[in-house]
Amino acid sequence: MLLHFLGATRTVTGSMYLLEPPQGPKLLLEAGLFQGRRAETYARNRQVGFDPAQIPYVILSHAHIDHCGNLPTLYRLGFRGHVFCTPATRDLASILLRDSAHLQEKDVEFVNRRRARRGEPPVEPLYRLEDAEAVLEHFVAVPYNRPFSPDPAFTFTFRDAGHILGSAHVVLEVRRRGGPVRIGFSGDLGRYGMPILRDPQPMPEVDYLLLESTYGGQSHEPIEGARARLAEAIMRTAARGGKVLIPAFSVGRTQEILYDLNQLFREGALPEIPVFLDSPLAIDATAIYKAHPDCFDRETRQLLHRDPDPFGFANLQYVVDAEASKRLNDLRLPAIIIAASGMMEGGRILHHLRQHIGDHRTTILIVGFCAEHTLCRRLVEGQKEVNIFGEPFRVRAEVVTIPAYSAHADHEELLRWSAPLITGRLKTIFLVHGEYSRQQALAEALRTRGARRVEIPEWRQTYTI
Ligand SMILES: [Zn+2]
CATH class of the missing domain: 3.40.50.10890 (Rossmann fold)
Structure with missing residues (x-):
């Protein structure tokens, strides 16, 4: 099975990972908006690196725009599948995606005024409000801790990540010849002991783990x-x-x-x-x-x-x-x-x-x-x-x-959450969603604690798992 890293690699925006089993449907984890300089941003968000019309399922960890903000682009490019997320994530995404579409339209108005002065033709926004509203109709809410199997090829479970309302980490079990393989995705992890939300739930044992690394090597005050x-x-x-x-x-x-x-x-x-x-x-x-x-x-x-x-x-x-x-x-x-x-x-x-x-x-x-x-x-x-x-x-x-x-776990909290997994059946940890220096610091600490293999994927790198 192939795992493609299409965003939030050695950086913190544009989360997107594509899982391609030899048989069965392709699965996209996240469809985040890449946020950077205007020209680069547009190209990168538009050229997603796969055909969205061929994706039947998207699994979404939470509603932050760097995790779900490119879904309307996928819709524009032909995506008509299901987007699974928790009920609160669906509600938050419905306001955040509309707001994002509004910002995209506003931004293009500004660019087009400048282009008109130079006699250049107008450009289209990345997506419009109608794309955001259309893709929202494809959302399917799945509660925490209820294994869900929309296809015989896989089952997934959302567990509380304690990051923002509705945020989840995901355990995905893909059935294949030779036995199922379990892939864990941390999403964004919250802090322990914060008001309002629950602490991050532990993750059961997995074979592969995609772990966020925003604050690798850094600690927050209590x-x-x-x-x-x-x-x-x-x-x-x-x-x-x-x-x-x-x-x-x-x-x-x-x-x-x-x-x-x-x-x-x-x-x-x-x-x-x-x-x-x-x-x-x-x-x-x-x-x-x-x-x-x-x-x-x-x-x-x-x-x-x-x-x-x-x-x-x-x-x-x-x-x-x-x-x-x-x-x-x-x-x-x-x-x-x-x-x-x-x-x-x-x-x-x-x-x-x-x-x-x-x-x-x-x-x-x-x-x-x-x-x-x-x-x-x-x-x-x-x-x-x-x-x-x-x-x-x-x-x-x-x-x-x-x-x-902070809404993010710090270095010690990332280690506290991932420590029970390291000693089990875990083969590889892939660090995502962090600047490279932060990822190196976290990788070092994970290796010291006995992690067998820690990878820091580059943009569009593909692994066979
Ligand atoms: Zn987040």
Whole structure:
């Protein structure tokens, strides 16, 4: 059987792996969007390296766009098969794929205006809203821990990965002459002990493992201190009459922050200052979190008996339309504003930053991953002057980072999760979804712990398993 590595190889976006048994149907694991420079991005997402019309089944670990965002392209190229994922992943994907289509269309409008000025013909977006909506009709929801066999050739089971709502790791059993082969795919693994979601479930023994490696060689601070640090930063800012700006990823991080703020307000640990959730996508994602208490951990489910809305509180306001968002600029009171995007590369957060970054009373609270060459990374590195919408601004605001709010397992947590597998029947670990240096660090540690063979596949590399 052939295993093709078609994305998220030595990098963190574009997850896509194709399994090609000698008999039986082809299976695609993930169809993630590759995110990079515009020209490269378009070509890479469009030229997927196989004929999507020949793929009857896709298995999806979770709804992040770097894992499912290229599904509408597959549809455009002829895919008409089934997409299996958990019920919460289907719901989140339905808002994220629509949002992604909207961004693709917007981006092309901008490119085409420039092309028109140069007398060049317009180009098509990677995909449109109608492609996203069409592919969503091919989704089939499969709950956690229920082995599912849509074809005599294979059975798969989703198990909780604890990364975002509905996230799963996958155990896939492919039947073939000489006995079945079991392939495990970690998806993105979450942290142990995080609020809201359950810890990652263990994986049963497998013959081959595809393991994410985002934080290989790096450790996060313990989650226990995160809520207290959040409270301290807010108290300090409120005391000097400033605003706390929280750039946050719409799915996952936003709900964790709302959950912790709710707890802090309930405990009376914070003054009742207004909190604005200024992101239509994050508002929709929060509604989907509320609709899936079945995905919560025991602590959060118990909390629901005392507080039916763990993501809401009296002083929280949703800001849907753009005009209302602009009006927040005139607000003189201390306030907390949560807005996308997490890495500050776009979205409403930029308008708030432009208004407040030069004010020493402001706090910019960074709770997510910052890729290189993003405004987020420049602020974390302590740059004193940054560009926003092409204009230079002095940074007088306080910049606070709380990396414990990561949605990804760190080095030790990746080892903790994979350790029980190493000593079993496992033949090969393939490291995916990580920068090369991170993967090398993790590979080294896995070998030290007795892993027989650890591979770091390159883009479009094929293995026979
Ligand atoms: Zn993810």
